[in-house]
Amino acid sequence: MTLLILVTLLWAFSFSLIGVYLAGQVDSYFSVLTRVLLAAAVFLPLINWRTPPRTALSLMVIGAVQLGAMYLFYYQSFLLLSVPEVLLFTIFTPVYITLIDDLLKRHFSWWNLLVAAIAVFGAAVIRWDELSGGYWRGFLVVQGANLCFASGQVAYRQFMQSAGYREHPLPQRQVFGWFFVGASLVVSIAWLALGQADYPKTPIQWGILLWLGAVASGLGYFLWNKGATQVSAGTLAAMNNALIPAGLLVNLLIWNRDAHLPRLLAGGLLIVAAVALSEWHTRQRQQQHRRN
Structure with a gap:
């Protein structure tokens, strides 16, 4: 779980960097294309x-869905919803992770669903704001992004633990470039079809894109997906919502944006409790298995 915590801290800065320096100033499709291509450049060598x-091929498909298609849904959602609504609707990702994982394993775990539900409730405590009317189409678009991100995480975790990969094991750093190749194909087509000529105009904007691409996207997605193979589905689901309090805290401390501290604390504690419960349950099962 250490890798997931490290990436959560790393990604906590991304929202503010995008919101302060890029959003509304640089074409979103160009930003996505640049990030993905820079991440690919890190791992292609x-x-x-x-x-x-x-x-x-499996990793290319996973990357195309988890990163490429997810970004297409995600950025489209900002044309239909306010930022608080988009953030609110992303809290369903843990539920999708548990349900998809159970579907692939052909069994249903009430425990994983409970952990995901606690994490979702914790994020809702932090992010619940009054919704505007006519938002259902936007809600569905965000759920498309959530499903892509969730299914990619579960698929990567399942594939790396599969017999097919264990028959021809390679260090993950030597194969993860294929993940970004798949994502690059999707976002390149999207930029050619939908992109606008709004490029970065300052060295700061270019520097932020370089950081977001090489570090946040490149190193971040590699460590996150690798971490996903080392934890239970319940822990992975709960950690997906840990980014919400972390991102809000960074935004508050550095950029002095408004945040409701009691709700931030209460929601953060619920998410931490969900992760702790999942880890406790996993250890109990491992001890029982060793006894048997």
Whole structure:
């Protein structure tokens, strides 16, 4: 879980950097394209070009969905909803993670669903604001982003633990470049079709894009997905909402934006409780398995 915590802290700065320096100033599709291509550039030199075709293709599909398609839904949602509404509707991601994981394993875990529900409730405590009318279309668009991000995490976790990958194991850093190749194909097509000529105009904007691409997207997604293979589905689901209090806290401390501190504390404690419950349950199952 250490990797997930580190990436949560890393990504906590991204929202504010985008909101303060890029949003409304740089074309969103160009920002996404730049981030993904920079992330791909970090990992392409590490690719083992003898990667089995099944592994390469699987990772390309996962990257196309988890990162590429997710961004397309996500940025479209800002044209339909206010920022608080978009953030509010992202809190359903943990539920999707548990349900997709159970579906792939062909069993249902009430415990994982409970952990996800606690995390969702904690995020809702922090982010609940009055909703404007006519938001259902936007709600569905955000759920498309949530489903893409959730299914990509679960698929990566399942694939890395599958017998097919264990038959031809390679260090994850040597195959993760295929993830960004798949994402790059999707966002390149989207930028060519939908992008506008609104490019960065200052060195600060270019520097932020470089940071977001090489570090937040490149290193961040690699460590997050690797961390996803080391925890239970319940913990992974709960950690998806840990970014909300972390991002709000960074925004409050550095950019002095308004935040409701009692709600931030209460919601953050609920999310921490969800993660702790999941970890406790996992340890109990491991101890029981060793006894048997």
